[in-house]
Amino acid sequence: MTKQLTGRTIFITGSGGVLGSTYVRRMLEQGARVVATDLPGHRAEALQAAHAGNEAFRFYDLDVGDEAQVTEIFKRVLADGWEPNVVLNNAAITGEMLMGAGKPFPDFADTSVADFERTLRTNLTGAFMVARQMDRDIVGRWPAALINVASMYALNGAHHPIYDGMPFKNFSAYGVTKAGIHGLTVWLAGYWAPRGATVNTIAPGAVFNNHSEEFQRRVGELIMLNRMAKPDEIADAMLFLCSAGAGYMTGQLVNVDGGFSAW
Numbered sequence: 001m002t003k004q005l006t007g008r009t010i011f012i013t014g015s016g017g018v019l020g021s022t023y024v025r026r027m028l029e030q031g032a033r034v035v036a037t038d039l040p041g042h043r044a045e046a047l048q049a050a051h052a053g054n055e056a057f058r059f060y061d062l063d064v065g066d067e068a069q070v071t072e073i074f075k076r077v078l079a080d081g082w083e084p085n086v087v088l089n090n091a092a093i094t095g096e097m098l099m100g101a102g103k104p105f106p107d108f109a110d111t112s113v114a115d116f117e118r119t120l121r122t123n124l125t126g127a128f129m130v131a132r133q134m135d136r137d138i139v140g141r142w143p144a145a146l147i148n149v150a151s152m153y154a155l156n157g158a159h160h161p162i163y164d165g166m167p168f169k170n171f172s173a174y175g176v177t178k179a180g181i182h183g184l185t186v187w188l189a190g191y192w193a194p195r196g197a198t199v200n201t202i203a204p205g206a207v208f209n210n211h212s213e214e215f216q217r218r219v220g221e222l223i224m225l226n227r228m229a230k231p232d233e234i235a236d237a238m239l240f241l242c243s244a245g246a247g248y249m250t251g252q253l254v255n256v257d258g259g260f261s262a263w
């Protein structure tokens, strides 16, 4: 039986994270070839170890905020013989990442321009640079799809009280960049349509990653289905967007948030 992603060569940024690593596993199971990229470090190493020896998996170091690296990345992949037809702008500076790095979450009044701009650089300028390089190296040469990753906190504000007393918060630059990325989607959708490329946004809801029972309860009250998502539940929608079955979708924002955005 043909698998859902047979014939797809999927390029993904930030692939070693909670969701990225789930996407990679599920994509490989569904017959895709996966070009995984991430910053060097423990996430990247764990991902490479998990898929070592799988001929459908390749890994490249990539900092999406580094213009020189982004300019070269598809040329390197093409020179190695694979032609990506799906690209995922998944990398982001997230609360999980800041927490893992031991970074405090300052109040809004104490947020530095440097931290705000660092988030813009990765989450928004990085996504723009990857899309621009896709335009240069892929779009128009073969049918292709770009999927930008937003968040339930893109077009809805964060519910600040649920973070009271928690070791992490939602930070302003995050929501700003996640709102902005859908602007890139709708701008590019019409621009690329004549050249046979689609662009969509996925907006995941709150994904469970060892959060406390108290946090799960608080966030659950904001969600129609009354619970956080499992990474595989976000992957189910992501795999569809990566598949040929999504070929007539472009310029869309797909919420996978248990009903958070629909109250």
Ligand SMILES: NC(=O)c1ccc[n+]([C@@H]2O[C@H](COP(=O)([O-])OP(=O)(O)OC[C@H]3O[C@@H](n4cnc5c(N)ncnc54)[C@H](O)[C@@H]3O)[C@@H](O)[C@H]2O)c1
Pocket: 013, 014, 015, 016, 017, 018, 019, 020, 021, 037, 038, 039, 043, 062, 063, 064, 065, 089, 090, 091, 092, 093, 094, 096, 097, 122, 126, 149, 150, 151, 152, 203, 204, 205, 206, 207, 208
């Ligand atoms: N987990 C959630 O609850 C949730 C909810 C909504 C949206 N999202 C979005 O889904 C995507 C994946 O989230 P996640 O939960 O896996 O996050 P994560 O923090 O576990 O992973 C993010 C990944 O991005 C990488 N990254 C950070 N800066 C980078 C850079 N400059 N260049 C390349 N890679 C870089 C990190 O190394 C990491 O592997 C993100 O865009 C995130 O904003 C996540």
